[in-house]
Each structure stands twice: as C-alpha cells, then as structure tokens.
Amino acid sequence: MKKDQLLTRRRALLAGTAVLGAAGAGTAGLLLSGSGPDTAPVRPAAPAAGPPARAVEAVKPSAYRLAPLAGYGPPPGNGPQRLEVRHEPYLRMSGRGRTMLLTFDDGPDPRYTPHILDTLAEYDVRATFFVCGEQADWNRRLLSRMADEGHVVGNHTWSHPLLTKLTRSRIRSEMERTTQVIVDAYGERPQWFRAPYGAWNRAAFQLGADLGMEPLAWTVDTNDWTRPGTRSIVRTVESGAAPGVVVLSHDAGGNRSQSVQALRDYLPRLLDSGYHLTVPRRTTA
Numbered sequence: 001m002k003k004d005q006l007l008t009r010r011r012a013l014l015a016g017t018a019v020l021g022a023a024g025a026g027t028a029g030l031l032l033s034g035s036g037p038d039t040a041p042v043r044p045a046a047p048a049a050g051p052p053a054r055a056v057e058a059v060k061p062s063a064y065r066l067a068p069l070a071g072y073g074p075p076p077g078n079g080p081q082r083l084e085v086r087h088e089p090y091l092r093m094s095g096r097g098r099t100m101l102l103t104f105d106d107g108p109d110p111r112y113t114p115h116i117l118d119t120l121a122e123y124d125v126r127a128t129f130f131v132c133g134e135q136a137d138w139n140r141r142l143l144s145r146m147a148d149e150g151h152v153v154g155n156h157t158w159s160h161p162l163l164t165k166l167t168r169s170r171i172r173s174e175m176e177r178t179t180q181v182i183v184d185a186y187g188e189r190p191q192w193f194r195a196p197y198g199a200w201n202r203a204a205f206q207l208g209a210d211l212g213m214e215p216l217a218w219t220v221d222t223n224d225w226t227r228p229g230t231r232s233i234v235r236t237v238e239s240g241a242a243p244g245v246v247v248l249s250h251d252a253g254g255n256r257s258q259s260v261q262a263l264r265d266y267l268p269r270l271l272d273s274g275y276h277l278t279v280p281r282r283t284t285a
C-alpha cells in the first residue's frame with residue numbers, strides 16, 4: 001500500500017464516517033469506545049435474520065467477569081487490538097441526523113461488485129463490504145479498489161459457514177484466514193466482523209474481539225438474496241430508511257443483478273431525501 005493511497009483513503013474515511021452504537025427501542029445512541037461496560041446490555045431493536053442468537057440468552061452475566069478486559073489503546077506492532085467481548089452485535093448507528101450505512105455481504109464477485117462500486121463512486125458514497133475470504137482471495141484487486149475509494153472492508157468468514165455448528169478452532173481459522181487476505185489486499189486489518197446468516201454465538205464474539213473486530217449486524221434486511229425483484233428491494237430500503245439504519249444487501253452468492261439495479265434506484269433517492277450514507281467508525285481507532 002502506497003503511503004499517498006493510504007492517506008487518501010484515511011481522508012475519505014474521516015470525511016464520511018459515523019459512530020456505531022448499540023440500539024434498542026428508546027435507547028439513546030451509545031458510542032463504541034470509552035464506554036466500557038456501560039454499552040453492554042441493550043435489547044436488539046430488530047431481530048437478525050437467520051437462527052436466533054441463542055448464545056445471547058445462554059451466557060450468564062457472571063461469565064463476562066471472566067472475560068479478559070482488553071485495555072484500549074494502540075495495539076502492539078501490527079497485531080489486533082483486543083476488544084471487550086460483547087454479547088450482541090451492533091444493529092444500528094447512534095447519533096443524530098439522517099445517516100445510514102449500506103453494507104454488502106458475501107463478495108466480492110467480479111460480475112456484480114464492480115457495478116456496485118461504480119454506482120457508489122458516481123454518487124461519492126462510501127459503503128461497507130463484508131467479504132468472504134474465499135471470494136476475496138481471487139478478487140484481491142477489488143479489495144484494493146475498495147481501499148482506494150474509501151470503502152470499509154469487514155470480515156464475513158472464509159467460507160460462509162453456520163458458526164453455531166463449528167468448533168471454536170474452526171471459527172478462529174475462518175476468521176484469521178480471511179483477516180489475512182484482507183490485510184494483504186486491502187492494506188489494513190478488518191475492524192468489523194459479521195456472522196454468516198446473522199447466527200452469532202459466544203465463540204464468535206470472543207474470537208472476534210481477540211482479533212480486534214467489533215460485531216456488526218444490520219437493521220434492515222433487503223432480502224435481496226431471494227431475488228424478490230428490483231422494485232421490492234428498493235421499496236424495502238426506502239420504507240426502512242431512518243436515522244442510524246444499517247442496510248443489508250449482497251454483492252455475491254448468486255445472481256445479484258437485482259441488487260446492483262436496486263442500488264442505482266434507491267441511492268439517488270436516499271440522497272435526495274437528505275440521507276447521508278456513510279461507513280462505520282470506531283472511536284477507539
């Protein structure tokens with residue numbers, strides 16, 4: 001990664017970022033860092049797709065006292081910054097104003113991701129891509145394009161398994177291999193992790209924290225992977241639009257031409273409605 005590219009990207013990231021917060025009905029937004037234990041128990045505002053996060057109920061509060069409390073601050077060397085272990089993913093952003101996050105999962109895919117990047121570039125909008133290692137591995141140039149254009153790349157495991165069926169060491173391997181490809185191709189360690197199918201468990205939260213990644217889910221699921229039609233995807237985004245909302249779409253995993261076309265439709269409309277589309281920012285970073 002050339003230094004000027006890095007600076008360009010950092011500027012872009014700083015120019016358009018938002019602080020994520022835990023969310024619950026009637027819960028004020030919370031900053032991600034400096035918040036320590038205060039951030040912990042907040043009810044999810046919306047159910048995540050996929051199997052219920054049983055781990056959330058299964059883990060007793062006392063278990064958390066045993067979890068290593070990582071100090072905040074710069075990590076030693078190039079290693080991950082260990083984070084406090086959460087027991088729920090972030091579902092939305094905190095803060096005021098008409099700010100939303102667009103996220104695209106399972107890619108990159110050379111058939112669809114470049115079109116999504118083109119549309120985002122046309123409107124000067126930054127998004128978050130939760131990539132799978134096995135896709136990223138053979139599409140490294142797309143990750144480097146994401147870096148150059150100021151997008152955020154998160155870790156979505158290597159092969160998109162259901163984590164709740166895996167051993168701890170398999171989960172770790174899925175995460176670590178993907179992080180390594182992201183470091184190589186994107187130029188930075190991923191700061192965000194998203195569990196496939198929204199199926200989180202305790203190991204995923206712990207290992208993610210060990211590897212310096214905060215868990216990020218979503219608020220509005222476009223269900224674009226069911227190919228419901230471009231208009232349906234557009235409607236879902238527009239009816240779900242609200243301050244702090246995180247939108248889930250897909251740029252890989254099947255035919256995603258509807259997702260590509262839908263973005264072309266709803267992105268200018270969101271902007272016309274006064275929404276600011278941005279990327280997540282960790283205040284610890």
Ligand SMILES: [Zn+2]
Pocket residue numbers: 105106156160195196197
């Ligand atoms: Zn996925």
